[in-house]
Amino acid sequence: MPATRFNGFTDYGVGVGLRIPHYAHIFSHKPVVDWFEIISENFMVDGGRPLAILDQILERYRVVQHGVSMYFGSAEKLNRTHLRRLKTLVRRTGTPWLSDHLCWGSVDGSYSHDLLPMPYTFEAARLTARKIREAQDFLEVPIAVENVSSYAEFHVSEMTEWEFLNEVVERADCGILLDVNNIYVSSRNHSFDPHLYLDSVPANRVAQIHIAGHSTFEKYILDTHDHPVIDPVWALYEKAITRTGHTATLLEWDQHIPSFEEVHAEARKAEKYLPALVSA
Amino acid sequence: MKLAELQRRMLADIMLPRTPGTAGYIKPNDRLTAGERLEIYHRQYWSRLVDSLRDDFPGLLKLLGPRSFQKLALAYLTEYPSRSFTLRDLGQSLPGWLARHPEYVGPALDMVQLEWAHIETWDAAASQPLGPEDLAAFTPDLPLALQPHLRLLKLSYPVDDVRLGTLSARAVKKRLPGTLYLATHRVDGDVFYRRLEEGEFRLLHRLAKGYPLLRALRGLHARPEDLQRWFAAWAELGWLTGTSARSPGQRKTAPSSP
Numbered sequence A: 001m002p003a004t005r006f007n008g009f010t011d012y013g014v015g016v017g018l019r020i021p022h023y024a025h026i027f028s029h030k031p032v033v034d035w036f037e038i039i040s041e042n043f044m045v046d047g048g049r050p051l052a053i054l055d056q057i058l059e060r061y062r063v064v065q066h067g068v069s070m071y072f073g074s075a076e077k078l079n080r081t082h083l084r085r086l087k088t089l090v091r092r093t094g095t096p097w098l099s100d101h102l103c104w105g106s107v108d109g110s111y112s113h114d115l116l117p118m119p120y121t122f123e124a125a126r127l128t129a130r131k132i133r134e135a136q137d138f139l140e141v142p143i144a145v146e147n148v149s150s151y152a153e154f155h156v157s158e159m160t161e162w163e164f165l166n167e168v169v170e171r172a173d174c175g176i177l178l179d180v181n182n183i184y185v186s187s188r189n190h191s192f193d194p195h196l197y198l199d200s201v202p203a204n205r206v207a208q209i210h211i212a213g214h215s216t217f218e219k220y221i222l223d224t225h226d227h228p229v230i231d232p233v234w235a236l237y238e239k240a241i242t243r244t245g246h247t248a249t250l251l252e253w254d255q256h257i258p259s260f261e262e263v264h265a266e267a268r269k270a271e272k273y274l275p276a277l278v279s280a
Numbered sequence B: 001m002k003l004a005e006l007q008r009r010m011l012a013d014i015m016l017p018r019t020p021g022t023a024g025y026i027k028p029n030d031r032l033t034a035g036e037r038l039e040i041y042h043r044q045y046w047s048r049l050v051d052s053l054r055d056d057f058p059g060l061l062k063l064l065g066p067r068s069f070q071k072l073a074l075a076y077l078t079e080y081p082s083r084s085f086t087l088r089d090l091g092q093s094l095p096g097w098l099a100r101h102p103e104y105v106g107p108a109l110d111m112v113q114l115e116w117a118h119i120e121t122w123d124a125a126a127s128q129p130l131g132p133e134d135l136a137a138f139t140p141d142l143p144l145a146l147q148p149h150l151r152l153l154k155l156s157y158p159v160d161d162v163r164l165g166t167l168s169a170r171a172v173k174k175r176l177p178g179t180l181y182l183a184t185h186r187v188d189g190d191v192f193y194r195r196l197e198e199g200e201f202r203l204l205h206r207l208a209k210g211y212p213l214l215r216a217l218r219g220l221h222a223r224p225e226d227l228q229r230w231f232a233a234w235a236e237l238g239w240l241t242g243t244s245a246r247s248p249g250q251r252k253t254a255p256s257s258p
């Protein structure tokens, strides 16, 4: 959406993920990039090169934080140490909003380091929403939750994934990081209509959109972030944008990473779908 | 099934070192059984975690070879699943685990100590080093703090050379154990290893514990010319910092060996 409380009243355009193989190019060529998405966990350290690099990036670019380990959907309490370290980083980057996934991944302090799918139950929605609210209050920055790719469904589920997403974000009163590639991947793995999903997303809450590539196997699709975006995913993106209006968009490319120029060019294909911002 | 119970069962299945088999809580679809769907997550878990250990402990991989490394990683991670939100901490219990497994003592244990110190040195905090004027005004009864990214190691095999690629894994195994004193430290963001003299190591180790200099020197029988040389080197490397200058949020870490 154009400037709203879910994106910290910003109007960011197309960004790319900050990745180590691109550091040298970024520092030597200083490309014009609207914003970088960083993985928060990579910079939740006490010092050394990671923070030095981040500070150099912050001198020139706008940065948005994306997390992979908050696990709002895990039945255990939020990890306070983790939150405190995250807040230190939020203050450093000035991120206008912060995203993490609508998933679980830990039990009693043991971590899977994966984005595990939620059972779509009312109990899970209530707990997840409460944790998102708690984190948002503590971090003092708007939180957007991202739909994940999934490879399994549970017998206990009481609703569809998009109904669950609605249930959580309404209860938490938070934003959404809409990953259209994840919708596509899950729709193929669970045989649902991705357009029906998209039509059900509360468009006014979408703070950011992810686009990415994936890998197709014989019996399922894996969210690998190692390919260009395929046409059906661009079609979903186009449809999403017509519903949400101009929305901060980010291309994820995490494995077999090509040159910076190639990644940036792939990301900027999104610009042709983005409506121009109407200036006040 | 309640959320907590479902998650406990699924994570336990994912963390099994062998294929979990069936999973009654997962729905099959027209292409995959419940067990096959669970297996996707199971496989992802193990490949992600073993890859992470492989990236963090390349020297250990060199010493053991890929098959033994894989076996070790599976055994270690089964006993010590990750307890941290970040994979950076995945190897934190590996030195202790290895020390309790007699088949791995020797160069492998030394290598893991070095590689864990390397990880800690890489992203630890840094404090403002003492400049020449600070050192001139220094009195020996004041506690001297050491750079938070400095780690001190007492080893038996020259595993630093293996890690740096100047000695082969085969050659280090044939080496008779001696004593090697080593520091890992950081210069301009890069991690370096520096071999230390025994007296130098002992003195640094006491300073790291927070002893004031006079007490640290007690019983050390260091010659004045050695002290002068060591202090000059430490000052040049920026290892000496003001009194107990821990930066906020810094993890408390002790030197790895006495």
Ligand SMILES: [Fe+2]
Binding pocket: A146, A179, A182, A210, A252
């Ligand atoms: Fe994503």
